[in-house]
Amino acid sequence: MTKEKNVKIIPLGGMGEIGKNMYVVEYGGEIVIVDAGVKFPDEELRGVDYIIPDYSYLVKNAGRVKGLFITHGHEDHIGGVPFLLKQLNVPVYAGGLAMGFIRNKLEEHGLLREAELHDITEDSLIELGELQVSFFRTTHSIPDSFGVVIHTPQGNVVHTGDFKFDLTPAGPEQDLSKIAKVGQDGVLCLLSDSTNSEIPGFSVSEKKIGQNILNVVRKQSGRIIVALFASNVFRLQQVIQASVACGRKVAYTGRSMERAIGIGLELGYIDAPKGTFIDPNEISAYKNSELTILCTGSQGEPFAALSRIAEGKHRHIHIEEGDTIIFSSSPIPGNVLSVNRIVNKLMKAGADVIDNKLYDIHTSGHGGQEELKLMLKLLKPKFLVPIHGEYRMQKMHQTLALDCFVPEENIFILDNGQVLNVSKEKAYQAGRVPARSVYVDGHGIGDVGTSLLGERKQLADSGILSILLFKEGEEIIRKPQIISRGFVYLRESSSFMGEIETRAAALVDQHPADDIERKLSSAISDFIYKKLKRSPIVVTKVIDVTRG
Amino acid sequence: MTKEKNVKIIPLGGMGEIGKNMYVVEYGGEIVIVDAGVKFPDEELRGVDYIIPDYSYLVKNAGRVKGLFITHGHEDHIGGVPFLLKQLNVPVYAGGLAMGFIRNKLEEHGLLREAELHDITEDSLIELGELQVSFFRTTHSIPDSFGVVIHTPQGNVVHTGDFKFDLTPAGPEQDLSKIAKVGQDGVLCLLSDSTNSEIPGFSVSEKKIGQNILNVVRKQSGRIIVALFASNVFRLQQVIQASVACGRKVAYTGRSMERAIGIGLELGYIDAPKGTFIDPNEISAYKNSELTILCTGSQGEPFAALSRIAEGKHRHIHIEEGDTIIFSSSPIPGNVLSVNRIVNKLMKAGADVIDNKLYDIHTSGHGGQEELKLMLKLLKPKFLVPIHGEYRMQKMHQTLALDCFVPEENIFILDNGQVLNVSKEKAYQAGRVPARSVYVDGHGIGDVGTSLLGERKQLADSGILSILLFKEGEEIIRKPQIISRGFVYLRESSSFMGEIETRAAALVDQHPADDIERKLSSAISDFIYKKLKRSPIVVTKVIDVTRG
Known part of the structure; x- marks a missing residue:
């Protein structure tokens, strides 16, 4: 068998959907994977905890799989790592926060000891046979988000990860010059985030959100409870800073909140004067005007801290007249009703509720149309695969790319499992590999059909x-x-x-x-x-x- | 027993929720009911078809119940009529379109022969013992929407029904002078729609929507499929007019669409030149550029026409490259995901999809904040009960009313079943009547708990x-x-x-x-x-x- 000298790009998840991102790039004897996410089931998939991609193509080619590269630490990018490692012990490369979360997961699954884990930074360069892998820092709603460059003899394949162009971010900046340099060096094929391709304009900066949060906190004379995604560590830091500036102590509740603040402190992303944090069981020692409480459950998740608070079932926190609940978040479409239910309960219990509709206190982690175009203009790819989005989003991403002079025949909207064969000269679809959805229900993987x-x-x-x-x-x-x-x-x-x-x-x-x-x-x-x-x-x- | 000489107002449904509207107003020996709606269950209530109020208070007081007055023909106002009439044969008073829908329902339930049905217009005046009931025409997203005035010896109780103030409506205008006259005559207690109390400003007029639809239709060179609520008969007429103006024939599909167009033609709300309508099985005889198809399923309902079209299961209509689907609708929060699924399928099949995010081709049937304030200023009620809304909406309606000088102690946010006792001098909460949710599952009423x-x-x-x-x-x-x-x-x-x-x-x-x-x-x-x-x-x- 002569060695394949074209690049193959195979999305195993993430096409036509938001979730279970997993992209395979192979050349000759080497296969690398970008991301291993889960997807959360909708109401129709009763009893299913997660949906993961079919790993059988990787298992079948186990000998050639050289590494799993993680763009960032969100569940739709790392949630599948333990399930993958159970089937295939592949070295995992990830940045600081993502690696922190992955270690945690592997420990829970009893897989930590056998896993081969490599920390990466934006300066890492990994050599794997004929392939090299390098990175560039992006901005997203979680620290340590990276784009991935896979250098092949045919040219470079670039995966943006999830990104926006936040020009005044709360944490480190994206490396614009490095992204431009990647573009100058030539991009054979770009896999780029399509999530917000239908949103016109440019996303609001995290810095602006931080200022608005400070303004809202400053106005409150009662207790403040802020609900937000725990993994949005920069946002946590902004809320903590605002609270410190207003003379408030900060308590936090919810398992993922505890974990995120722990790792955030460890990595230096969270920083507060000594004595800022108090335990939830100490809150009665403080006046309401001296308290900010950070909690999980901003999406209305039924067992998260905010839900327990709203239902009067939280051990330490009971809603009082004068409390203000701040949602520094937006409900994703499937969660609007459950968030609504919680808001009504909180208000009936006497709290005020402030959300993103009232003040700009949340911004998306994904770039809008101008940002997607900026990425296209910086990277100037020959071929484009719109990833990470429902079909309508991929399709709109295509329209944006046409405006940026990517020819229509060079844009490929693929299905999961569809193989794209790419060489310097041309790209074409070349068959399929198995890529059905695999359901995880409790300890069973794939037994629920x-x-x-x-x-x-x-x-x-x-x-x-x-x-x-x-x-x-x-x-x-x-x-x-x-x-x-x-x-x-x-x-x-x-x-x-x-x-x-x-x-x-x-x-x-x-x-x-x-x-x-x-x-x-x-x-x-x-x-x-x-x-x-x-x-x-x-x-x-x-x-x-x-x-x- | 001395006769009660105060007015009692008892919401049996519609408080803290959108759905199953039913309001009881009683004085002395007479009880009147306003509306008898259903609510649609969320995903948690598996197998439940509808939720209706507990009718036991009415059944217990059957001898005093003099009439059911219907504000308009939406399911959350009339859907419960057959279930109520099975338990209690009360005369039903309703306007043209609502009465058409009610007849249809009663026929399906085999109740039409025994029902006592009275058509009303804005000029009707119904005398029921010591009570009189009169009406005023409002504007809403369905023809023949009325506000109800219940004249009692203590003063007038006014129920707005669902309303907006569309100053250039597609159908008849609301009767502003009559509403103002009702206000001048004095309003003891107002029950007013809270649905859009959180939406700033004034809703977009139907006339404007009609113009935008015409512009969109004019631009298309392929087949057009328009998905919208069948009961929005004025909107249907606007789409039909736009199609006629562009030389298109009109076919329609979906059971409720057939029913609505039938009744709309009968009542004169729909009007088109002879030969406009064609049967869906005739569409192959026309060029795509000559066709508009109206269909149900704009909310992503799984068995409605649009869903069958998207899944390639419709008998006559199969998506082709160049088709344009126009959603003249907005998904309600619980339906965003199912609408999304359909949009993705339609696009994958080759259709373009145009929705309200792209052009203003839909407007709400409920008034925004300025309209709610306008109603308050016209009617100048002594007491206010914000109805038809979740708690957060009722609460915001309260805030609006405070701005309009209704004193806080005169505003009552009630629960279902809570009795408000009202006299010229004062109003106060006076106990509760049963008002649990009753589940209808197939032919079973209340047996699913x-x-x-x-x-x-x-x-x-x-x-x-x-x-x-x-x-x-x-x-x-x-x-x-x-x-x-x-x-x-x-x-x-x-x-x-x-x-x-x-x-x-x-x-x-x-x-x-x-x-x-x-x-x-x-x-x-x-x-x-x-x-x-x-x-x-x-x-x-x-x-x-x-x-x-």
Whole structure:
């Protein structure tokens, strides 16, 4: 077999979706992976905790996989690392904060000891056979976000990671000159973030958000509770600074908040005068005007700190008249209703609620249209693959790229698993590798599939009715027994259940033995639908109680 | 018993929520009801079709209930009419379009023959004992929307219905002078729509929307598919007009679209030159540039016409390159994801999608802050009850009313079921009547409760496992049998199920007979959680197979 001398680019996740980002770049004998994220299921995928990509292509080519490179520490980029490492022990390269989160995850999964972990900075240069990998610092809603440059003999493949161009960021700046230099050196193929391609203009700077937060905090005379993403460590620091400036102590609550502030302090991203932080169980020692509380749950997550506070179930924090809740966040579309429910509860309990609709106290981590165009103009790629977005976002990214003189035939909107073959001269689609969604439910990976989810949906809508028949020899010997759950309220005792029993018994007499399970299930299903307009799962089971 | 000489106002639904509007106003021997709506369940209420108010207070006082007055024909105002009439045969008073929809519903429920239905106009005056009821025309996103004035010896109670102040509406104007006259005559208590109390300013006029739609239609050279609420009959007429002006035929699809256009034509709200409408099965006889298709499903409803079109399952309409889908609508918060899914599918199939973010081609039916203030200034109520809104909206309505000089102690944010006692001099809260949510699931009303929904949730997340034991006399005689659904993929055949069987058998030996069902269920639940981190419903049943 002659070695493949073109570059192959294979997205295993992240195309046509926000989530489970994973991009494969290979050349000759080497494969590198960029990111290993999870996606969070929507309501339809009952019981599913995470969705991850199908790793089988990587497992099949395990010998060639040289490294996993992490752009930043968000779950849709690192959440799959433990699941991947269980199947494939590949060296992981990540920046400071992302590596902190990854260590934490691997420890929880008992994988830390065997993992090969390499810290990277913007100056790292990793050599892997014929490939070299380098990085450039970007700005995003989490510290230590990097773009990745994969140098191949055919040219450079660049992955932007998630980015915006924050020109006055709260933390370190993106390295504009280095990005420009990457562009000057030539970009064969660019994989670029499409999340906010439908948003006109340029995103608001974190510095501006920090000033607005300070103004809001300054106006409050009561206790302040700020809900925000724990991983947005720069934002945490801005809220802490604003609180210190207004003479407030800071308590924090929620597991991921504790973890993020711990790592943030360790890495120096969070910095506050001694005595700023207090424990949540000490808050009663302070006046309300002296208190800021940072908490998780800004997306309305049902078990997060803010939800427990709103429902009066938090151990230390109980809403009082005069409290102000500040959402330094925006609900993602799927979470609007749950955030709403919490806001109504907090207000009913007497709190004021301030959100991003009232003041500019949140900004996206993703660049708007002008920023996507700026990246295109700096990097001047020959080929473009819009990544990290639903189809409509990828499509709009394409439109923006056309405006920036990338020819239409050089832009590829791929599906997950679709292989793009790229050489200096041309790029073309070249088949597919497996890239279905794999569901993680508790400790099970991939054992929950479409048919099981179909059953769960039916159970959810109408419950289940089991009809047990007993036969001895070839004869059905006694009246059916029924077990139901989630179907009707009165269950076994009701006259309706009695009616089902009678019908089942009659049907047994009509259709002895032969195929009785299927026939009875179908007849009883029809009867129930006609009577109640409901469609529970009906299971009939003939149990042989012939004595041995 | 002396007759109560104060007015009682009792919301049975619509407080702290958008949906199931129902307001009771009573004086002495007479009770009138304003609206009888349904609410649509969120994802948590699996299998529930509608939520309706608890009608028991009305049933208990059936002799005094003189009439149900309908403000307009939206589901959250009329959807409950058949369910109410099943429990209580009360005369129904409604305007043209609402009455058309109600007749339709009652026919479907087989209730039309016995119902007492009275058409009203803005000039109607209904006398019911000591009460009189009159009306004023408002503007909203459906024709024939009315405010209701209930004249009592203590003063007038005014219910706005849903309203905005569209000063250049597509249909008839609100009667500003009549509203002002109602205000001059004196308003004791106002119940006013709070839906858009958080939206600053004044809503965009329907006329403007119509012009924008014409501009968008004019630009298209391909086929146009417009998705919108069928009940928004004025909007339908504007799209039809724009299509006629551009030389297009109009087809329509979706059951509620057929019904709305039928009634709209009958009432004269829809008007088009002869030959404008064609049947969906005739579209192949026309060029794409000559076609506009109106369809239901603008909220991403899974079985509506647009969804079937997007999934390639519509009988007559298949997306082609060059089609343009126009959403003349905004997704309500709970529907953003499902609308998104459809948009992505339509685009992948080759269509362009135009929505309200791109052009002003939709406007709300509810007035913004300036409109709510205008209503307050025109009606000058002594007491105010903000209705039709979540708590945050009611609270913001209160703030607006304070700006309009309604004193804080005269504003009442009530819960469903809370009684407000009102006289010329004062108003105060006076106890509660039952007002829980009643769930309609198929043909069952109220038989699905919290515990059943809890079971359905558990079934949805992790499925069910039934363990059957068989005893003869006092002895368990054979190994357990297991039936599972929605739990794990391999079910009965898997080694894990075998392990459960073995454990169950062992436990039976340890704990004979006594309380074995509960003990076994709990032990197996623990075992499953430890192994799989899943919590299916575990049902153990001991079946006596002793021969008779």
